[in-house]
Amino acid sequence: MRARIEDVARQAGVSTKTVSRVLNHEPNVREQTRERVLEVVRKLDYRPNPSARSLAANRSFLIALLYDNPSPNYVMEIQGGVLEACDAHQFSMMVRPLDSQAPDFVATVQSLIGQQRPDGLILTPPITDHPELLAHLDQLDLPYATVSSRIQGSIGVTMDETRAAAEITSHLVRLGHRRIAHVIGHPAHGGSELRLAGYRKAMAEAGIDVRSEWVVPGAFSFASGVAAARQLMALDSPPTAIFAANDDMAAGVIWATADAGWRVPQDLSVAGFDDTPISRQVWPAVSTVRQPSRDMGRIAALQLLRRIRHGEPGELVQVPYTLQLRDSTASCKRDA
């Protein structure tokens, strides 16, 4: 039979309330008492029953990670980070794939909250940018933290995507490229706008007029990268460099160029964003912006837990990015 708090109390010669105090790091326990309790805990290998704890405390000690992201790599990284934070705070995590475009999206989340009763939520793109959901959560007074939200005012983690996008675009400019195209990300993701803005900013700073045919829509998927590249390669005066708003699309661009017999980087330079494994697994490897996704998951969860556990406000932490320059970008060899 499993030890209960009562067993610990009896063997330590104290009340269950005192054991509870020790376990929950509450003040007002004599050091000697505390040590005696902890020793019995160890001896009996006592672990509090989570259900009893939740029921009595009226908290689930659970946070839910909500995602609707086509990239398994990204989701797994975030998930790993959130899990790390949860483990450190004796919380558990549940994961929830969702379709944020579905008409009953908010109702689905509501139902999930009603059933599992998480103490808080971690929101990832594009769920971070769903105003209706955020309004609903605020009204419920259910704490949440966001990862890379475009919307102001929530706690969590962010990165200066605009500046990062501008930097990698400037890198292409420095390599001598002027006809630089951009493949936009999925329209529902706030990051798409930010990265596009960074591209435009860098082009403007370089004094290059962005032709409208250089900016093509994408959807963050490999297939959309293939389609965009084909469209760009078919232009009368095709670009000498393409900056895709994520690595999956950059991989699609590379695939399409290989399929068309173009060489990267000789005929075309290609840059991505995110530094997911795919960027290293295509040939040539893609120059990209490293986003510390795992850290971002952990940090977002940490901010959420601060709020849940200690009632602190929590903050929006900005993490640094780094450029990863690889073989897919090189000096412009075609015309000036």
Place this chain on the structure above:
Amino acid sequence: MRARIEDVARQAGVSTKTVSRVLNHEPNVREQTRERVLEVVRKLDYRPNPSARSLAANRSFLIALLYDNPSPNYVMEIQGGVLEACDAHQFSMMVRPLDSQAPDFVATVQSLIGQQRPDGLILTPPITDHPELLAHLDQLDLPYATVSSRIQGSIGVTMDETRAAAEITSHLVRLGHRRIAHVIGHPAHGGSELRLAGYRKAMAEAGIDVRSEWVVPGAFSFASGVAAARQLMALDSPPTAIFAANDDMAAGVIWATADAGWRVPQDLSVAGFDDTPISRQVWPAVSTVRQPSRDMGRIAALQLLRRIRHGEPGELVQVPYTLQLRDSTASCKRDA
């Protein structure tokens, strides 16, 4: 305030025990009573408190998915399938990344079980093939289901990996290849042995002697595929085809050939295994064996839930595979 079972009982004019019967689909409730209760449940939007339920029933209604797999794509697919099954049975799922090679691996799992108290476990490769862990679980009498276990006797899901590997090898033989190499998977994964056995079987049936230098160790990682390909390309008489035990390694092989200036499939045919996204995202796309991972996750969870919920024994279900032939394999153009 949230509705409790007592509120439902009062408004329906029955006892809480009767409400409990209806909610848990127990027998011995008059149809009319049952309908009255369900109507009040709807009206009050009543959801049982999971903690109270778990505490009273002495079950967590939780299953844990244990993994130690380098492929995010694979894990996400399995996870999605398990989640589907859990949702259908009002169970929740927790995920647990582990290091199955760590010396304290069994202790870690034991601690996890002690803290979270799952009603059952889903094991994925290579955790499926850890005899010490399985023995421990059997002793604890904690139900588990396996995905692709090499070890006999557990419930869950499997695929005839040996036959699948033989089939894709035979495909290469039919294309005229005779110098066919194999890159083995990670030694801790049971699937590695099975796939190697399939390769050997097909080669034997084709009457081809497998030279020892054709069979090179790998680790299921992209990098190990690159290394293996370089080793094979350096042979005096290099193979005309390489069958890698998974897609990540096949992608690595393709990368290494491109890097060395070889053309696929003209200079070398390449085949993989799993049909993960990477197989379609490298150029040329890789011929591979489709493994229905998501279905496998769902089926394994379903067998586990049968056992947990209804005390049924559960079974080991075998799922079908399909060959996905793409552009990385072609007729042998080099010598006969």
Place this chain on the structure above:
DNA sequence: CTGAAAGCGCTTACAG
């Protein structure tokens, strides 16, 4: 077919 009572293992006021 239905219900009253006890109990699951914790935490929460409250008292001292």
Place this chain on the structure above:
DNA sequence: CTGAAAGCGCTTACAG
């Protein structure tokens, strides 16, 4: 600094 009592919201025997 410590404890006795009540209660969280369900299910489990048990009785009828």
